[in-house]
Amino acid sequence: MSVAFITHVDCSLHGAGIDHPERAQRLSAIQDALVENQLASVLAHYEAPLAEREFLNVVHAKDYVDTVYSITPAIDDVWLDPDTFMTAGSLTAALRAVGANTLAIDLLMNQEARQVFCAVRPPGHHAEHNRAMGFCLFNNVAVAAAYARMKYSVDRVAIIDFDVHHGNGTENIFQNEPDVLFCSLFQHPFYPHSDVNPQSKHIIKIPLKAGTKGGEYRNLFTSKCIPAIEKFEPQLILVSAGFDAHVEDDLAGLCLVDADYAWLAAEIKKLAESLCEGKVAFTLEGGYKLSALARSVSAVIKELIA
Numbered sequence: 524m525s526v527a528f529i530t531h532v533d534c535s536l537h538g539a540g541i542d543h544p545e546r547a548q549r550l551s552a553i554q555d556a557l558v559e560n561q562l563a564s565v566l567a568h569y570e571a572p573l574a575e576r577e578f579l580n581v582v583h584a585k586d587y588v589d590t591v592y593s594i595t596p597a598i599d600d601v602w603l604d605p606d607t608f609m610t611a612g613s614l615t616a617a618l619r620a621v622g623a624n625t626l627a628i629d630l631l632m633n634q635e636a637r638q639v640f641c642a643v644r645p646p647g648h649h650a651e652h653n654r655a656m657g658f659c660l661f662n663n664v665a666v667a668a669a670y671a672r673m674k675y676s677v678d679r680v681a682i683i684d685f686d687v688h689h690g691n692g693t694e695n696i697f698q699n700e701p702d703v704l705f706c707s708l709f710q711h712p713f714y715p716h717s718d719v720n721p722q723s724k725h726i727i728k729i730p731l732k733a734g735t736k737g738g739e740y741r742n743l744f745t746s747k748c749i750p751a752i753e754k755f756e757p758q759l760i761l762v763s764a765g766f767d768a769h770v771e772d773d774l775a776g777l778c779l780v781d782a783d784y785a786w787l788a789a790e791i792k793k794l795a796e797s798l799c800e801g802k803v804a805f806t807l808e809g810g811y812k813l814s815a816l817a818r819s820v821s822a823v824i825k826e827l828i829a
């Protein structure tokens with residue numbers, strides 16, 4: 524079985540013409556790097572389908588989904604919060620981003636792919652049950668988890684979030700669902716200013732001070748995240764893979780380097796292989812310094828195909 528890479532050209536439609544760090548060039552930088560590093564040729568490439576609305580409604584309030592569908596920006600952009608915009612192509616892009624995630628579940632559960640990487644935008648982990656937030660319209664990874672539970676009767680899903688920002692949306696959606704373990708490492712204090720005290724046993728929060736380097740990060744991942752996931756015994760692992768904790772990323776203050784992302788990917792793959800027949804899907808969240816993003820994603824994919 525191959526490692527699958529899912530994306531769609533429509534993901535570039537979101538935000539065309541807007542000067543914003545979450546921009547279409549993020550995806551082209553990743554794809555260019557995969558070609559340059561001779562990784563593209565060993566991946567199984569898939570186009571993301573458009574997500575079906577019924578699956579959005581499983582994790583998002585119907586009123587919220589209806590609102591996003593009803594916004595049809597023509598000339599002017601529509602801002603849903605101070606950071607989160609919609610342009611003419613945003614709904615299509617967002618539906619491809621969610622669709623990539625449901626396809627990822629189909630490929631893993633039907634044993635058509637060993638692991639999956641979804642290179643999509645807009646990102647998703649800040650999107651809550653009933654609101655857009657922090658560049659995110661729909662919570663891509665949350666829909667994937669809910670879809671796996673609904674369609675394939677997966678009992679326990681673990682979500683690892685290594686984006687530099689706390690995945691408040693994912694926590695909000697699964698706060699009352701103990702069969703979804705959510706483990707998030709994030710800079711604190713920092714946006715989105717989440718409460719760092721866990722609300723329940725299945726919500727693991729690992730706050731990190733600005734300036735934290737890879738060594739301490741790896742130690743905390745090893746001592747807190749790995750044992751929690753092993754104890755939970757997930758049947759599927761999903762990863763909110765943000766690359767904005769990279770030392771070269773200006774949006775935040777953590778100090779990871781490319782090799783730390785390779786290490787994370789190797790550790791997560793090992794966990795998946797020991798707990799759930801290798802089934803793990805990585806989905807792009809943040810990461811705004813194009814060169815660091817492209818190198819780090821390449822490092823992750825290199826570990827997955829190894």
Ligand SMILES: [Zn+2]
Nearest residue numbers: 686688767809
């Ligand atoms: Zn982020």
